[in-house]
Amino acid sequence: MTHPEDREQQAAVSRLLLYHLNAPLSEGCRLRGVLPAPGAVRIAVHAGDDEEGVTFLYEIPHDVVAPAQIPGILRTTLAGTQLYSSDDVSDLMGMTLIRLRPERIIPTPEPEQGQALSVLRALSDPGDDENPFLIGFLMRGDGLLRLYVRHPDGTGIIGADIRPADTLTALIASLPSLVEEEERHRPAPDDPHCDLLVDLTDWW
Incomplete structure (x- = not known):
């Protein structure tokens, strides 16, 4: 189970990202969900067409960034080619789980x-x-x-x-x-x- 402070952070991220159910996070990338995890939040993003696309689950730790920075981190991540180590990538619930290191990512400003x-x-x-x-x-x-x-x-x-x-x-x-x-x-x-x-x- 997640800690109460984690749940507060996760709820804040959910509120911030709600409108992306109708507006893409980045070109060709749509929000599918915000999932709770111990010490982190996981953002489900579907890239490509519904039938042929793939869903990624981006894990962002709470102790590195504030909820308000997460949309900008996602915009930067989705806009360019990112390199991940094998330790940062795994499979979960039929999605590719990617553990982001947000301290290395410069958030893209809000449009x-x-x-x-x-x-x-x-x-x-x-x-x-x-x-x-x-x-x-x-x-x-x-x-x-x-x-x-x-x-x-x-x-x-x-x-x-x-x-x-x-x-x-x-x-x-x-x-x-x-x-x-x-x-x-x-x-x-x-x-x-x-x-x-x-x-x-x-x-x-």
Whole structure:
């Protein structure tokens, strides 16, 4: 059985990778599962067509990387040719098990879509359906994401422009108070989906 701390790490990795059930981890590579193991998590990845492809099970130890680094480690691993020793490769449950050494792997940065998803997840509170903060969003290109959020007094919608690649946890936590600052407000003549705009691309 796995240790309670291992289970917490494994649950965190599962949450991070859920959206890859619909979006490839890398070209031609799709998530098939996240499996618990003592001191590690194992990521099942299917490469190729469903009928002719092969499924790999990548084992990543918890004591080397944080859960947030695992998607980047997988992107790097799947994007290039990797060399493994015979000690790192075996068969398990009909899959090829590969024990990764993540300290030797430079994580590939999150693509734009993944960065936007992280921000949107952080701002979505399913427990506040009657008074939601995030109303909608638009990925605008050039690394920009427009968030449509509820006006603090409840009378309208504010469009807040951010750059997900530069977004810090502090910005996400501060967004409700930042959109209240009237000196940041400007008209939105070209966007009929909001009443005001706030530019937070240079917040820090």
